[in-house]
Amino acid sequence: MLRRGKSITGTIIGPNKTNVKTIKPSKTRKIIRRYHFLNQSKQKLLKLLKLEDSNNLLFDTLRSGNADFQRGCDMKRGDDVTERQLIKIHQHSMDSKLLYNMLGYVYTELADEKGLSNYQMASRMGQDVKRGGDSSKILIKWMKELDDTQEKNHDERKTMTALEIGSLSKQNKISTSGIFNPVVRIDLNNSNDQEGIIRQDFMERPIPHNDNDKFDLISCSLVLNFVPTPLERGQMCRRFKFFLKNNSNNTRYIFIVLPLPCLSNSRYITPERFHDMMLSLGYEKLRYQEAKKVCYALYQWDKNLENEETQKKRFMTKRQCRDGPKMNNFNILLSK
């Protein structure tokens, strides 16, 4: 639900006594909610205006060539009328001037580097140990369990390599447990200039040709829900396999974390449907666990399990699996 009025840049977050920036939990949730609301609004507006922004060039194009969009860009943040209109975008679907206006308003707030950096800081605060965060704790627990079931003695346990997509910290268990080395960390925006996190879009990361440049594990924690459209989420899932090693170690793991409601309360996807979709891509479920707010899943890629027929039949078109008044529309769709 939208909390009206505030920009995602929020109030200035000043350094505390230890010179480490922090945000209160209530504010953290507000910033994250606002960011997701803006992203969803952007998608709705693009759809109604029949626009695509696959290269992220639309903002600059419209800013220099569309007066209605420009007006939206120049508006004051937290404009009451626009905020109300954004809640009911579909009521204005015939008014293209207003749609462009709203799009400019939304884009400007999303493009604000300070807003994204606050969003990332809010996400990092959610990972704070005191707030029950760091989803990679579960990953490490599972890795140890898997090692035990394979009854390897200490010498046989090889260090694995990992790619962490959407990395916000070098202090998470994935980086500190010693199980993974190196951990290559990437994020769309390294707003905090943390050394050791590469600024990179996973979808643009060049596909490696030899195993040395591939990984034993890909971690994708709370990233898929950040990807704006169902098709782009599907493309991301399909892309994982190109970064997994082909060697005989039998690793090839994918660790995915999603906000629980994405799977437990969506009209279009359920945990079972998500696992089936992953299986059709060749990712077999090894572990799945639901917590109060998020769900964790561990898959292993096996090329022999890929099934294009199932992909086509079940996962390339939108299908409603259930309905209810408070359900969301989160979905993941595959394309060829």
Ligand SMILES: C[S@@+](CC[C@H](N)C(=O)[O-])C[C@H]1O[C@@H](n2cnc3c(N)ncnc32)[C@H](O)[C@@H]1O
């Ligand atoms: C909610 S944060 C999650 C951070 C952390 N992994 C966690 O579990 O709390 C989502 C992050 O994913 C990043 N992200 C989204 N799409 C991405 C992509 N295509 N490539 C790299 N990073 C991406 C965003 O920049 C954002 O910092």
